[in-house]
Amino acid sequence: MAVCSKCGGNGVYERRYSGEVLCANCFKASIVEKTRRTISRYGMVKFGERLGVAVSGGKDSLSLLKVLDGLNQDSRFQLVALTVDEGVRGYREESIAHASDLTRQLNIEHVVVSYEGLFGFSLDKALDWKDEREISSCSICGVFRRRAIDEAALKAKVNVVATAHNLDDYAQTFLMNLLHGDVERIGWLDPAYVDESFPVRRVKPFMEIYEEEVALYAYLSGIPFQSVSCPYMHEGLRGEVRDYLNEMEVKHPGMKNVLLKSSLSVVSRLSPAETGHHSVPCITCGKPSSGGTCNVCKMKEVVRQHVKYGE
């Protein structure tokens, strides 16, 4: 490969959409700088705030924690790592260990919550149904994980939670919402999205960075790769949309970025009611809901009715 376009060193990566060739150090620096610009552009974090980082222990979230720590050398904000232990035996132990290792190494406060502690059952237990399921494992888990991150955020008293969603996740979600006819849900992609009745904001500092660049950052930074995948993973439409966007990006470099711009352009045309979500207390547990009983209480009831007897 050619030499680094910035320093003349050994090129390790060609950024196809820009034509740049970068060495390992200049590439890593570019990811940090891109993240800094995204945070600044959308005003994601304010001076002095406590910033929770949702760290599953996979390469994306570990990379985000490392990048944010690198950006915080002047302690402009206070970093806290938030980990949810869903309770998946033989899978989750490894990634939680990676999260613990990195937070210790970077000397970052680490708050861990578990499905077992919050809801009274692990994911293994919640998915151990006596009958066929019509709901996907990811749908069940997603409802609980969102609440668990909220709970971890409240426990850690943070002002804002950063998740490691990247440009690919963003473009996939946008296209999936359109293919589902859920235009109003595109409001969730608003970088300035707030739930006005919940005290913690959510931001996505990697939203302008390609999945493959996050992976390369992780590799070049010595961040450990998780050796096993979630045994319950079922991708469905997202996998199909991912494959399509990857093919399109190869044929038309920069297309995912264009799709991000289109999504932001659509978001900018939504009404404030669509981008600022107004939740109301769940009539059962009092936590935020869109009205009546919240999704978590509904899903707990579904799980309660279906898990195997006598266990």
Next chain:
Amino acid sequence: MAVCSKCGGNGVYERRYSGEVLCANCFKASIVEKTRRTISRYGMVKFGERLGVAVSGGKDSLSLLKVLDGLNQDSRFQLVALTVDEGVRGYREESIAHASDLTRQLNIEHVVVSYEGLFGFSLDKALDWKDEREISSCSICGVFRRRAIDEAALKAKVNVVATAHNLDDYAQTFLMNLLHGDVERIGWLDPAYVDESFPVRRVKPFMEIYEEEVALYAYLSGIPFQSVSCPYMHEGLRGEVRDYLNEMEVKHPGMKNVLLKSSLSVVSRLSPAETGHHSVPCITCGKPSSGGTCNVCKMKEVVRQHVKYGE
């Protein structure tokens, strides 16, 4: 195949997104009825109006003419067929003959205009460049064809022009606009789109009908298929998007329809300035333009500079 869900006759088509099985007659009637509903839903044609139908002579536009004629047995509006002869030797003669045959058979007024008559050169001549081209043939032809249809509409004194764009065209254009980052151009997909400074409206009565159903309608109605394709056709991104949407529709029947709904949902959120196009007179020819010199005058100049000398 099973029997027709409507009349118990011999089923020839299974509509995957609805589960219906239809015989030839019930299928054809369903296309006419769907078109009637689309026209009614979006108020496309008013009582007593002169309705021009852009008829290239391909299966889609011949089908549209036949369906609209069938819907007009009570002469609620006056049908006029509008044909543009781009001037492509060995290709266009066949489809123009098909258009003439059907208009004669249905006793419909037929107005034909040509690039040669309107612009002074055929498409064959306009594309006969002495050097390599950076503009695709379809881009060049599209600029002239849009103007030619406008001219035919004015000549025929119609109030509204119907084109045979179908659900597939619509879904493809929507996705292509997003992949190009052209959110403001999505306004053109507004079924109620008007150019406030041009007296003729444009409507798409087949916008809710699948391409494959238009093709089957044509086949079952004895509408002739054109045996050759345009020699200049170059699909580029549209071909890729078409293939993708076709794959998605097979896996998830009804998805193109959902994408149409999403596009209309996005259109409904655009500002009036984005959906009502305001043109101003071209400083060269006085015809509608977005400002300064119109695209037709610009493209004529490009063609003039590049066509082979001495011919």
